[in-house]
Amino acid sequence: xxxxxxxxxxxxxxxxxxxxxxxxxxxxxxxRIVNLAHGDLAVCxxxxxxxxxxxxxxxVWVTLPLVLPVAFAAGVVLQVLLFGRALRHGExxxxxxxxxxxxxxxxxxxxKYTSDPRGLPAGALGLASFHIGGQITVSWLFLTAxxxxxxxxxxxxxxxxxxxWGRKVRATADDLDTARLVGIRVRPVFAxxxxxxxxxxxxxxxxxxxxxxxxxxxxxxxxxxxFEAVVIGGIGSLWGTLAGxxxxxxxxxxxxxVNQAYAVLAVHLLFLAVLAVRPNGLFAGHRVTREAGALG
Amino acid sequence: MTGMRPTADPATGPGEPGPGxxxxxxxxxxxxxxxxxxxxxxxxxxxxxxLAAVPYFAGGPAEAxxxxxxxxxxxxSQWNLLAGFSGLTSFGQQAYIGVGAYGxxxxxxxxxxxxxxxxxxxxxxxxxxxxxxxxxxxxxxxxFAVATLVIAAVFQIxxxxxxxxxxxxxxxxxxxxxxxxxxxxALIYWATLAVAVLSVAGVxxxxxxxxxxxxxxxxxDPVAAxxxxxxxxxxxxxxxxxxxxxxxxxxxxxxxQTLYVEPTSVFNIQYSVYMLFMVLVGGMGTIEGPxxxxxxxxxxxxxxxxxxxxxxxxxxxxAVTATLVASRGLWGLASDRFGWxxxxxxxxxxxxxx
Numbered sequence: 288x289x290x291x292x293x294x295x296x297x298x299x300x301x302x303x304x305x306x307x308x309x310x311x312x313x314x315x316x317x318x319r320i321v322n323l324a325h326g327d328l329a330v331c332x333x334x335x336x337x338x339x340x341x342x343x344x345x346x347v348w349v350t351l352p353l354v355l356p357v358a359f360a361a362g363v364v365l366q367v368l369l370f371g372r373a374l375r376h377g378e379x380x381x382x383x384x385x386x387x388x389x390x391x392x393x394x395x396x397x398x399k400y401t402s403d404p405r406g407l408p409a410g411a412l413g414l415a416s417f418h419i420g421g422q423i424t425v426s427w428l429f430l431t432a433x434x435x436x437x438x439x440x441x442x443x444x445x446x447x448x449x450x451x452w453g454r455k456v457r458a459t460a461d462d463l464d465t466a467r468l469v470g471i472r473v474r475p476v477f478a479x480x481x482x483x484x485x486x487x488x489x490x491x492x493x494x495x496x497x498x499x500x501x502x503x504x505x506x507x508x509x510x511x512x513x514f515e516a517v518v519i520g521g522i523g524s525l526w527g528t529l530a531g532x533x534x535x536x537x538x539x540x541x542x543x544x545v546n547q548a549y550a551v552l553a554v555h556l557l558f559l560a561v562l563a564v565r566p567n568g569l570f571a572g573h574r575v576t577r578e579a580g581a582l583g
Numbered sequence: 584m585t586g587m588r589p590t591a592d593p594a595t596g597p598g599e600p601g602p603g604x605x606x607x608x609x610x611x612x613x614x615x616x617x618x619x620x621x622x623x624x625x626x627x628x629x630x631x632x633x634l635a636a637v638p639y640f641a642g643g644p645a646e647a648x649x650x651x652x653x654x655x656x657x658x659x660s661q662w663n664l665l666a667g668f669s670g671l672t673s674f675g676q677q678a679y680i681g682v683g684a685y686g687x688x689x690x691x692x693x694x695x696x697x698x699x700x701x702x703x704x705x706x707x708x709x710x711x712x713x714x715x716x717x718x719x720x721x722x723x724x725x726x727f728a729v730a731t732l733v734i735a736a737v738f739q740i741x742x743x744x745x746x747x748x749x750x751x752x753x754x755x756x757x758x759x760x761x762x763x764x765x766x767x768x769a770l771i772y773w774a775t776l777a778v779a780v781l782s783v784a785g786v787x788x789x790x791x792x793x794x795x796x797x798x799x800x801x802x803x804d805p806v807a808a809x810x811x812x813x814x815x816x817x818x819x820x821x822x823x824x825x826x827x828x829x830x831x832x833x834x835x836x837x838x839x840q841t842l843y844v845e846p847t848s849v850f851n852i853q854y855s856v857y858m859l860f861m862v863l864v865g866g867m868g869t870i871e872g873p874x875x876x877x878x879x880x881x882x883x884x885x886x887x888x889x890x891x892x893x894x895x896x897x898x899x900x901x902a903v904t905a906t907l908v909a910s911r912g913l914w915g916l917a918s919d920r921f922g923w924x925x926x927x928x929x930x931x932x933x934x935x936x937x
Contacts (some may be wrong), residue, residue, distance in 0.1 A: 322727020323674075372907050379802075382672045382725045383906045384861060390856050390899030394892040505853065511736060514729040522726075552740045555733050560717055562730070566721045 292423045297540035301533030302433030307491035308513035309440055310484030315458045316523050317480045320381045323541050324389040325488055327506030332358055332489025333496035337407055355486045362485030363478045396503035404500035432494040433480055435574045497551045515558040521568025530570045555557055615930050618638050623925035634776055639768035647770040652881045653779040657874030660782040661829035662858035667868035668790055669822040670802030674855040675731030677710040677736045679827045681849040683834025688754050688844050697758040699776055701835040706833020739850035753845030756838050778832045786877045787870045790928055798822055814867050860898045863905045866912030870926040875914050
């Protein structure tokens with residue numbers, strides 16, 4: 288029974304990984320940028336929520352209507368000031384610029400907030416849970432995080448497949464030059480995608496901070512987990528990313544039940560094993576290793 | 584006169600664009616070497632001799648900062664081979680710095696002289712990097728970059744979980760107790776100088792061969808390179824193995840310098856930040872640039888070390904600025920402005936009329 292419990296907890300944890308990974312996947316799918324500062328931007332979201340919670344004296348959830356627009360705006364600004372310029376210098380430059388940004392964010396957070404781990408107060412939701420059968424306890428907070436991830440992924444999927452803006456995004460992702468040729472203004476599309484990516488990262492950061500703790504250097508680890516979810520799920524597939532996140536989460540919790548010290552190592556080894564055996568991911572049908580396919 | 588830019592070379596394909604392309608009566612001459620290069624090589628040789636003599640005339644106070652500087656030079660040159668020439672932006676070279684440091688410990692613990700163990704550590708790191716390269720070279724660009732971070736994390740956790748190398752607390756480097764402190768410091772200094780000189784000269788000699796042309800072609804456009812007959816996989820693998828072995832040697836030096844090997848310090852991502860900074864600010868894809876970048880980082884560290892985390896904020900910010908504003912770094916700016924090429928990699932076309 289405890290193993291079933293571990294699998295369920297792992298699946299729920301996978302939702303959090305997918306939530307942070309979907310922005311990474313989206314940015315790469317559309318702009319061909321692997322944003323190495325993505326995890327750090329999530330951590331910034333958590334710090335912003337922390338500052339607002341204590342300044343306004345309101346629960347964490349109430350700060351979201353402020354955090355998410357700020358994160359969206361930050362994404363737009365970063366795209367215009369940094370990522371867009373970097374892309375004009377080629378893919379190599381975008382890798383270098385986002386890594387430099389990651390270093391800057393981590394150390395600015397260190398200067399401002401020290402390296403002490405912080406947590407966001409979850410309120411009543413943090414303690415509430417319900418039971419299935421005898422031994423399985425599900426935390427409402429974990430379930431909320433998982434359902435939020437599913438909602439965000441569904442929303443993104445609908446946005447991309449059903450709206451005219453989504454059509455522009457997919458056209459741009461498929462072929463930038465042709466998209467320009469048929470009259471799509473690419474820069475606003477890029478700015479919107481960057482905004483959404485950072486907003487989803489910030490949302491994930493708030494959940495990370497509510498469920499556990501965070502510190503200035505957490506971002507690199509978050510980036511690695513998100514990246515592993517994307518690769519295991521198959522680059523370019525949003526639902527694959529959720530499946531990849533769940534595979535990570537289950538591995539982490541089940542191995543952690545045996546020996547906590549090996550939990551993270553097991554996740555990395557799962558990623559390396561997938562890279563060795565099925566480099567296109569477990570859930571993607573087409574070949575995408577060198578040149579990632581379109582979204583959807 | 585125009586020094587051929589690295590990106591211009593792949594257009595000519597993997598064949599050597601030798602002097603044969605220009606006839607004897609032609610008004611232009613194509614050459615690789617120049618009088619400036621001869622002069623500079625002389626200056627460089629004298630500098631190395633003077634540096635080698637430092638322990639005799641200056642001693643410890645001069646050795647300590649020079650050891651830091653020379654370690655920077657070695658790291659920058661090696662990372663330049665990866666990122667600058669081959670387009671492989673690894674942010675996980677600390678994996679091999681760690682392997683080298685632990686390799687030195689393990690070899691020295693078996694009674695081998697710790698200075699001889701530097702070579703063994705480099706070989707161990709290169710051997711370890713071979714199976715890793717099979718995995719990570721399946722990816723490219725940003726995905727390759729994050730995969731190298733995963734490798735570094737795996738190695739760090741593995742070291743933490745191994746009681747035989749001290750787990751989280753780490754181990755002291757054995758075999759150095761028999762040396763007089765002055766002699767030990769001088770030996771560490773000479774070893775660092777040797778690794779730095781070998782790194783710069785090794786990368787230079789390597790990229791002057793066909794490998795250099797192949798690597799730069801692959802770095803600019805792997806598909807075009809492959810279609811021109813370059814063996815993309817082999818070229819990238821060679822760069823990765825050489826850089827891994829070099830990082831192993833640097834790791835062994837760091838273990839000797841600090842006398843202690845601890846997972847959180849030898850696997851620190853800060854090494855990658857430094858490499859990125861030195862190569863970007865100095866000038867990517869040139870031989871001179873990373874050395875210049877090492878000098879800049881060294882100066883910056885001296886000036887800002889009291890600033891704590893702000894130091895790294897500035898380092899990151901300057902690296903970003905260099906990428907966006909001067910993508911060929913300080914050396915690129917200088918060589919564009921003055922036409923300098925002290926250690927030419929490409930070929931130069933100049934008028935033979937006087």
